[in-house]
Structures are given as C-alpha cells and as structure tokens.
Amino acid sequence: MNLSLLILLPLLTxxxxxxxxxxxxxxxxxxxxxxAQLGAAGWLxxxxxxxxxxxxxxxxxxxxxxxxxxxxxINYHIGIDGIALAMILLSALVVVAGILVSWTMxxxxxEYFFLLVLLSMGAYGFFISLDLFTLxxxxxxxxxxxxxxxxIWGSGKKxxxxxxxxxxxxxxxxxxxxxxxxxxxxxxSFDMVQIGQMGISLGVQKFxxxxxxxxxxxxxxxxxxxxxxxxxxxxxxxxxSMFLAGISMKLGGYGCLRMAAxxxxxAHSYSWIIILLATIAIIYGAFATMMQTDLKYxxxxxxxxxxxxxxxxxxxxNKTSINGAVIQMVSHGLMTALFFAxxxxxxxxxxxxxxxxxxxxxxxxxxxxxxxxxxxxCSLGLPGFSGFVAEMTxxxxxxxxxxxVYRIATVISAASIVVTAVYILRATGKTIMGPISDExxxxxxxTWNEKFAAGLLIVGILIIGLAPFLINQLIMPATDFLMIxxxxxxxxx
Amino acid sequence: xxxxxxxxxxQELILSLLIFLLLFIKIGKERSNETVLNLINILLFVNLAAxxxxxxxxxxxxxxxxxxAFIVLEKxxxxxxxxxxxxxxxxxxxxxxxxxxxYLLIFTSLLGMFFMISSGNLLMFYLGLEMSTIPxxxxxxxxxxxxxxxxxxxxxxxxxxxxxxxxxxxxSFLYGxxxxxxxxxxxxxxxxxxxxxxxxxxxxxxxxxKISAVPFHLWTADVYEGSPVAVTAFLSVxxxxxxxxxxxxxxxxxxxxxxxxxxGVLVLLSxxxxxxxxxxxxxxxxxxxxxxxxxxxxxxxxxxxISGSSQSGSASLVYFVLIYVFSNLAAFGVVTVVSALTGKxxxxxFKGFYKTxxxxxxxxxxxxxxxxxxxxxxxxxxxLFLMMAGAAKENYGLITFAALNMVISFFYYLKVVKAIxxxxxxxxxxxxxxxxxxxLAMYICIAGIIITGLASMVYDYIYSLSIGL
Numbered sequence: 001m002n003l004s005l006l007i008l009l010p011l012l013t014x015x016x017x018x019x020x021x022x023x024x025x026x027x028x029x030x031x032x033x034x035x036a037q038l039g040a041a042g043w044l045x046x047x048x049x050x051x052x053x054x055x056x057x058x059x060x061x062x063x064x065x066x067x068x069x070x071x072x073x074i075n076y077h078i079g080i081d082g083i084a085l086a087m088i089l090l091s092a093l094v095v096v097a098g099i100l101v102s103w104t105m106x107x108x109x110x111e112y113f114f115l116l117v118l119l120s121m122g123a124y125g126f127f128i129s130l131d132l133f134t135l136x137x138x139x140x141x142x143x144x145x146x147x148x149x150x151x152i153w154g155s156g157k158k159x160x161x162x163x164x165x166x167x168x169x170x171x172x173x174x175x176x177x178x179x180x181x182x183x184x185x186x187x188x189s190f191d192m193v194q195i196g197q198m199g200i201s202l203g204v205q206k207f208x209x210x211x212x213x214x215x216x217x218x219x220x221x222x223x224x225x226x227x228x229x230x231x232x233x234x235x236x237x238x239x240x241s242m243f244l245a246g247i248s249m250k251l252g253g254y255g256c257l258r259m260a261a262x263x264x265x266x267a268h269s270y271s272w273i274i275i276l277l278a279t280i281a282i283i284y285g286a287f288a289t290m291m292q293t294d295l296k297y298x299x300x301x302x303x304x305x306x307x308x309x310x311x312x313x314x315x316x317x318n319k320t321s322i323n324g325a326v327i328q329m330v331s332h333g334l335m336t337a338l339f340f341a342x343x344x345x346x347x348x349x350x351x352x353x354x355x356x357x358x359x360x361x362x363x364x365x366x367x368x369x370x371x372x373x374x375x376x377x378c379s380l381g382l383p384g385f386s387g388f389v390a391e392m393t394x395x396x397x398x399x400x401x402x403x404x405v406y407r408i409a410t411v412i413s414a415a416s417i418v419v420t421a422v423y424i425l426r427a428t429g430k431t432i433m434g435p436i437s438d439e440x441x442x443x444x445x446x447t448w449n450e451k452f453a454a455g456l457l458i459v460g461i462l463i464i465g466l467a468p469f470l471i472n473q474l475i476m477p478a479t480d481f482l483m484i485x486x487x488x489x490x491x492x493x
Numbered sequence: 494x495x496x497x498x499x500x501x502x503x504q505e506l507i508l509s510l511l512i513f514l515l516l517f518i519k520i521g522k523e524r525s526n527e528t529v530l531n532l533i534n535i536l537l538f539v540n541l542a543a544x545x546x547x548x549x550x551x552x553x554x555x556x557x558x559x560x561x562a563f564i565v566l567e568k569x570x571x572x573x574x575x576x577x578x579x580x581x582x583x584x585x586x587x588x589x590x591x592x593x594x595x596y597l598l599i600f601t602s603l604l605g606m607f608f609m610i611s612s613g614n615l616l617m618f619y620l621g622l623e624m625s626t627i628p629x630x631x632x633x634x635x636x637x638x639x640x641x642x643x644x645x646x647x648x649x650x651x652x653x654x655x656x657x658x659x660x661x662x663x664x665s666f667l668y669g670x671x672x673x674x675x676x677x678x679x680x681x682x683x684x685x686x687x688x689x690x691x692x693x694x695x696x697x698x699x700x701x702x703k704i705s706a707v708p709f710h711l712w713t714a715d716v717y718e719g720s721p722v723a724v725t726a727f728l729s730v731x732x733x734x735x736x737x738x739x740x741x742x743x744x745x746x747x748x749x750x751x752x753x754x755x756x757g758v759l760v761l762l763s764x765x766x767x768x769x770x771x772x773x774x775x776x777x778x779x780x781x782x783x784x785x786x787x788x789x790x791x792x793x794x795x796x797x798x799i800s801g802s803s804q805s806g807s808a809s810l811v812y813f814v815l816i817y818v819f820s821n822l823a824a825f826g827v828v829t830v831v832s833a834l835t836g837k838x839x840x841x842x843f844k845g846f847y848k849t850x851x852x853x854x855x856x857x858x859x860x861x862x863x864x865x866x867x868x869x870x871x872x873x874x875x876x877l878f879l880m881m882a883g884a885a886k887e888n889y890g891l892i893t894f895a896a897l898n899m900v901i902s903f904f905y906y907l908k909v910v911k912a913i914x915x916x917x918x919x920x921x922x923x924x925x926x927x928x929x930x931x932x933l934a935m936y937i938c939i940a941g942i943i944i945t946g947l948a949s950m951v952y953d954y955i956y957s958l959s960i961g962l
Contacts (some may be wrong), residue, residue: 069949071808071956072881140868145950147907151915159915163907170903174896177877181884181892 001047002041003062006088009037010121017114026462027103030113034096036218037120040404041092042413048085052477059481060130060193061411068134070299077131082478086471087254090333093460094246095120098239100453101341104348105153105237110239112153115286123247127254132180132190135258136173139219139251143169147249149240150232161228161235165403167194168228172218176255178246179212183262195262195484202265209266212259213274219252221307223281233300241296246301246337253329258324260314261482263487267317272405274315279409286419295343295353298427299336302379305416306332312413313394316406319483321397326475328394331378331386331464339375342368345450346431349443353425367446369413369432371454376424378461381417386464391417393468398453501551501560504544504568505611511536512597519593526587530579533596534930538578541572556675559613563958567738567811568607574731574818575603580934581826582723584927585833595635599727606735610742615664615674618739622660622703626653629732633720645719652702652712652876660699666692671780676747683750693748697758703736704792705785707765716772717785722832726825729788734814737795741810744769745803759800760891767793767894771901775908778839780828783905784821787864790902791817794935798879802857805882808959809875812945812952816863816875819941822862826935827853836927840909845918850925854913856935863942865906866899866915869948878952 013033020026020251033043051061060079068076080088105112122142129135143166151162180190187195197492217226229249233241260267267274285305292298306328313325345368346361347353362369376387381392398410446454464471499506514536518529550561579596586592603623612618630653634646668674668688670681683689698709705713717725748755770790777783798809830853832838849853862870876899884892927935945951 067949070951070953071805072878074949137868137873140873143861144867148910148914151911162915163904163911167900167904168909170900171897174893174900177880177896178889178893181881182889184881185884185887207889215515 001044001062003044003064003080005040006037006124006128007121009033009040010117010124011041013037014114014117014121017110020110023106023109026113030099030117031096032197033117034092034120036094037124038096040403041089044080045085046088048080048082049474057477058123063130068131068376073188074133074190075131076134077193078128078134079130079193080128081481082475083254083257084127084478086326086330086475087250088124089332090125090250090460091120091247093456094242094333094337097337097341097453097457098242098246098331101242102237102239103447103449105140105239107153107312112149112237114244115145115149119149119243120247123251126251127244130192132183132192132195135192135255135343136176136180139176139255140170140173140254142248142251146232146236146240149243150236153235153237153240154235156235157231158235161231165228168218168225171423172215172225172252175211175215175218175480177215179215180257181206182208182211184241190275192258192262195325200263203217205263205266206269209259209263212263212269213256213270216252216255216259217277217311220249220256220311221252221281222256223277223284223304223308224313226281226285226304229304230297230300233303233340235293238347239296239339241344245299245340246333248283248302249307250329250333253307253325254312255313256311257314257325257482259282259463260317261485264317267486268489271315271317275312275406275409278308278311278315279413281305282312282413282416286416286423289423290419291354292423295346295355295358295427295431296340298355298423299339299343302420302423303332303336305420306379309391309394309413312409313397316394316398316401317486318397318400320400321394321478322479322482323472323475324390324393324395324397326479327386327468328390329469330471331390331461334457334460334464335375335378335385335387338454339379341450341453341457342372342375345446346372350440355430357437358440359434360430360432361440362432363436364441364443365384365445366452367451371446371458372432373428374458374461376428378465380421380424384462384465386461389468399413495671497551498553500549501553502558503549504540504565504572505604505607506545507540508600508607508644509652511540512600512604515593515600519597519626523952526589526592529592530583531930533592534576534579537572537576541569541576546571554617556613556677557617558608558611562612563807563811564611566955566958567610567734569819570811570815571606571731571735572601574734574822575599575727577818577826577934577938578723578726578731579929581822581829582728582833583930585721585723586832587928589635591635591637595632595701597631598635602626602628602632603726603731606731610735610738612739613676615667615676615679618743619657619661620623622736622739623657625732625735626657627722629728630728632724633716635724636721639719641719642721643719645716648712648719649716649804652716656699656702656709657801658736659695659702663692663695663699666695677742679747682748683748685751690751690754693754694758696743697755697762700736700740701762703732704740706762706792706796707769707789710766710789712791713720713783714785717781718779720827722781722829725784726822727828729784729825730818730821730842733788733792733837734818737792737799737810737814741807743797744799745807756886759796761797763793763800764795764894765793765889765899766790771898771905774902774905778841780838780840780843783840783909784824784828787902787905788821790898791864793898794876794879794895797883797891799882801882801885804959805885805956808905808952808956809878809882811959812955813879813953815955816871816942816945819938819945820860820863820870820872823856823935823938823942824864826931826938827857827860829886830925830931831922831929835922837922840912842910842918842922844912844916845921846913849921849923852932853925853927856939858910858913859942861906863904867903869943871942871945874903874946874952
C-alpha cells in the first residue's frame, strides 16, 4: 500500500468539504472521509502484520523515497514501523470520534470540518515521515488549524489560549528547526534512516540534542513548557480538545522518541535531565489537577501528568520503558479523547463544566456517565484498561535502571498514581453521583453519534487493556530496532 | 551586432515601447479609464510573457550591461509583480484622473530597475537606481487630494537623495582607490585598504537605505503610510527586490575579496533589522505601517540568506522574492481593495471581516500565513531556505535568533488573523464587490503561494540557474 494515501485521503476529504453545499453534505463527507482513513489504517495494519508474519524484518515497511528538493537533498521519504503504525491507528480512531462528536456543530461548519481534517492530515504526514524536513513540515502544518479551531469555535478566553498555544508550539518548532540545521550541516542529509546508519559525531549530538528534544518536548507538554496545555485544551471545542490531547501531543512524544534514537549518545548523557523534568511534570501535573474545579482543566492538567510518563519512559532508554512510553502514548490518546468527548457531551447538555455545579448525572444520562467513569478509571490506571498496561510497563522498564536517582524518580512517579486516584474519584463521584439539581433533571442521554464515538474509543482502550500482547506484538520489533541504535551508544562508551 | 542588442535588451526595449505607447494614449483622444486600464493590463501581460521566452546571455555597451538567464528571471519576477499590482489597483485607478501618468511613472521606474539589475558597472548601476527612484517619489504623491501623500513623496525624495549621496561617495572612493568602475576589473583591486573598507561601508549604507534595513529604515513607515496602496506595494516588493538583486550580485561579484567583512556587516544588519522590524510591527494599527515594519523584518531574513554561500544564497533570495511577490501582493491587494472602496486602512477595522467578506478574508489570511512562514504555504519554504542558506556558515547563534524571531513575527501576523476571524465589530466593513480582474490577481497570488512552495521544481529551477554566478 502506498502510504501517501494517508495524506491524500484527508486532503481529498478537505477539498470535498470545501465544495459541499450544506451541513448535511459536510457531515456525511467528513464522516465518510474519516471512516475511509480508519479503514485505510486498519488495512495497513493487516498488510503490516502479514509482512511481518511473512518474515520481512526490514525496519521500515512500505517505504517510498522520492526526491523533493533536489538541490537541498530534501526527500519525500515515507515508511512506517510498528510505533508509527500504532500512532496512525490512534489518530484514525480519534479522528472518527472527533468528527462524530462535532455532528451538531453549526457555526461555520464548513470551515470547522475543513480544519479538523487538515489537522489530521498533518498528523498522518508526521507519523509516516522518515525525512526530517517532511517531518518538520507536517509538524508545523498541524499548528495553524489548532489556532483557528480554538480561536473561532472555542470558549472562555479563547483568543488568548489560541495565541499562547500557537506561539509556544511555534517556539518549539523553531528550536526543532535549529536542531535540524545542525544535523543537516554535519551530515548533509535530512534522511533519518541514513543519518541513523551514519551516526552523528558526539559533539554535534550533545550540542543539538537539547534543541530537538526541548522543541518536541514543548509539543509533548514537557515541564516547564507545559503552560499551553491547560488553556489550550480548556478553551478548545470538544473535537479540537480531543485532537489536541489525543493526536497533537503525541507528535511531541513521537518526535522525542525518534530524536533519542537518532542521537543516542546525547540521549544517554542528558537522560537524568529528561527524567528529572518528566518526574516534575508527573507530580506537578497530578497535584495541579487536584486544585482544578473545571472538568476540562482537570483533564488537561492530568494530561500533563500522563504525558510525563511518556517522557519518563523515553528518558529511561531501555526496551521495556520505551515500549511503555509508546503504549502510554496510544493509551493516553484514546483515554483523553474519550474523557474530552464525555465532558463535551455533559457540557452541551448542562452548559457547565464546573464540578461543583454538577451532580447526579448518572440518573439522567447513564450512557454518558458510564463513559465518563470508564475514562476516569482508565486514567487512574485500573487493570483491564489501557492505562494500567501502559503505566505498568513504564514503571517496570524504569525500575530496570539500577541507578539510585532513577529508582527514586520511578518511585515518586509511581506514587503519583495515588494522587490521580484522588482527583479522578472525586471528580467522577461529584459529577455523576449524589443529588441532581432540578435544572439538570430533564436532560437527555447520548445520541447515536455520541454513542458511536465513545464506543470506538472504548473498544480501543479495552483491546489494549485486556490483550496487551496485541499492541506489544505490533511495536516490539520497532523498539528492538530503536534499541540497536540506542545500545550502540552504550557499547561505544 | 545590432540585432544582438535587440535580443539582449529585449525586456528593456519592450518596456520602453510600452512607455511610448502610453504617451500616445495620453495625447490621443479621451478614453474611459476602464479601456485604458484593460489595455494596460493586457500589455503588461504581453510584457511578462515576452520575457519568458528565450534566455539570452551576453554583454552590451562595453560591459556596462550584462544579462544572463538568472537576470532575465529576476526581471520576469518584477514584471509579474507589476502586472499583479496593476490588476489589484483597478478599483483605485478606475476613478483616478491621471491613470496614464501613473503608469508612466511606474514603468519608468521599472525600466530603471532593469538597467540597475543588469549593470556591469557602478556608473550604470547608479543611473539605473536614480531612474528608478525619482519617478517613484512622484508616484508616491498620487493620492492627489491627500496631504499625507505629498508628505510621503517629500520624505521619499529627500531620504532617497540622501542615500544616493552616500552611495555616490562610496562609489567615488572606490573609483579613487582603484581607478575603475567596472565590476570585473574592480574585484581585482579590492583589498583590506581602509579607504576601500570605508567606501564599502558607505556603499552598504546606501543599499541599506533603499532596502530599509535597520538603522536606515526610518523613512519606510511614514512613506508607506502616506503613499497610495499601489505605490506602497510597489515600494515594498518591486523596488526592494530590485535593489536586493543588485546588492547581492555586487556583493558576490565585486566584494568577494572581503567576504569576511561583509559577512560581519550583514549579520549585524540582519539582527538589527529583524529585531526592530518585529518589535515595531507588533504595535502598529495602520495596515500599511504594519506591512512596512513586517517587510523590514522580512528584509532581515533575506540578509541572513545572502550572508550564506553565494549559490544557495542567491537562489534562496530569488526564490524568496518570488514568494514574497505573491504573498505580500495578495495582502496588499486586499488592503488596496478595502482602502479604495471604504477608505479604511486600520487593522482594527478588519475585526469581524470574515463575516462580511469571506473571500477577501481567506486571501488575506493565506497571504499573512505565507509571510509568517507557515506550511503548506510557500512562505514556509522561502524562509526556511533563506535560513538554511545562512546556516551554511554554521553560525547557529544567528539561526537560533532568526528562528525565535519567526515566532515573534508569527504573533503579529496571527493578531491580524485573530481580528479577522475571532473578534466582533459593531461596524464591520460592509460586503465589498471586488472587480473581476482584481479577483483574478488574487487567485494568481494564492495559486502562487501554494504551488511555488510545494512544487519543488520552482526552487530547483532557480537553483540551477544560479550555478556559476
């Protein structure tokens, strides 16, 4: 299968949306387009597993390499390994769910769906890129739709949040750009595969790794550059929140992981800083969530904490921890999207997101409340859901690191789960249990599209939670390849 | 021999023909503005098309005038810009009393630029420069009833005269130390002689005036604000581009022996230019002043590109200018239409613009994104390639500075987008009917913004032409 299909499908959908005449058409095209993406992603999964089963051990499958800017040695080089494929599947699921929950969006609906689809295109392009320039290109493609989505359709102090998000992400990509220049002028290539084989000299790695890691880290809400996350997520319309937390933040995590594999020596020597920042993010995110009274802020701050686990897993630089980081990315993507979807459903009915003003929702909206509980339980890492598998794997990997400081970081991070349990249980308890206020007593439950959206995400969460070997089977070969590169650095020392 | 000159000077000769034609139109019988404008636009299109055919390389007038494929391309870009500006000024010129004169001035100025770009001798260069500047000052005064317009013209002519004086002084010092004005001969005589370095600094100052690099930018905002929007567009795109082309070729051709000196000078200039341009652009409310300062910042990025290696430097410069023509003219096009039909020129007037004018809003937004350098617009590639060319010197401090300044510039471009899409306005600009020809120009700009970047052959073509310069 030609991977460019993953870019062309959204592009085609976006163009058709522009040409469509009324809301009904826009919705149908949007849904059909996103389902086609999901279908393509699923088909890709099947082909990928077939290839692997047939004994194809190449690092990247479905590779295509076309010259783009010949003079500058920029190539349109695409290909996927298991990690990228996991991200693509996650994106496809979240996109369908996002389109479904925006079914009732009527304000400037054409522009809205157009931007949503454009955002998903950026994400797919990012995940399939093997060329650093195209990677960077798609990373930035995804920024503008976010700005417009939050600024136009958002709520609260939306303009400020949109501006803050856009500027911080652009600052992140500015840092990434400087790092890319450093790599380019030392290796004369943008090709990740090629650079990985050639290796980068130690001095260059040490100088430019911080640029790249921090740059991508801003996208992944790395402490102390996480400040765009709460405002951005809270102000965004539901589907945009889902895309932001479910897909966009994963661009950062994925980028960090690739950079660590590309510059393993630097990653090793800076790993203590990475782990320190990740631990702070985990603890800080968890405690900050405790103080929140707005459901969206609760989820946004908890995202900082959860994305901290991704960075922690990457920083530990061993096979299990990196596996954990990848699973955590997928799991967090699904779980957060589900959480935001549930919050959006509640908000569209009650017109409030303040925990204090809600209560007893289980009585009137059993489906939405159940979804809410599932998202919450997944977030606090209950066995059976994906969150448990992911966090468990990260901790197991982290514990393998015998160094004392790393052990302490692991213990502290693991302890944060208790805090998570506190805020999740408190928020769910207050929102769905207890007496219901009169004005909420007559509200209805989820509509078909909302049920479908939530169902999709829950299925994803349960598959990872109940049959973790499936996702392990998918990503394990990819992490093996990454580890070859990363371990090479250790042996060199 | 004579036919040879006809081929070499083909673009200049066509333009001169157009100028004479305009004179005849003027003294001929009275015609409606629409007829004249349509005729001129067709002629400009022919002018552009004629330039595209047949690349010629050669030297005329004893080395005074040189041309090659790269220079022809540069002139074609300017031709394209003139055509777009003309199409977009339709609404403004339709009710103007002196249409023919306006084009006379603009064409004469363009002719001067052509000679300047092709110059192989400092004398020719100076003549071309003056020929391009003086008509512009008159054109800046073309909002005949507005005092601000006359003020702008006055400021332009005074500051231009001043900078020309500085340039002339530099040129005379160079002549005094080397005894020649011809580029080819001059190179051999350039060294670390203090007099020559002084002459070089004077020369760069003169250029910096024309491209409004900081600290020689003070005239820019006032002149841009006062002039009619079409002239502002001309000043900020065409005139800057022409001077930059010439500046680059003189740097690479003549001053190669003191490359380290000019590298330092360019770095200083670009850092100051980007920073000041950005910081002042944030605070502007008048759209023309805003674009003035943002274009100052853009020049700073161009200087970074030029400071790199000569081949990718000149290729990325021409590439960026081509993109800049599309993006800046799309932005100016919208401002021209709005200003001509409503008289409003402030960014705050654009609040809620999307509700009433979705088409113009998208054009403006895409143009601003391209200026900011956001993919998938061409501006992204243009700016990145400039910075890549600059990074060839492996001065990563400069690149980091520039990259972070892209974020600042992002802020003010997004502020306009925010006003258009997200803010409410009690008296929004009413629905405007855009003339068809202007719409066409905008479509061309948008197509250019999208295609020039993604279609890599444009850059590869420019790069291939820049080899061996």
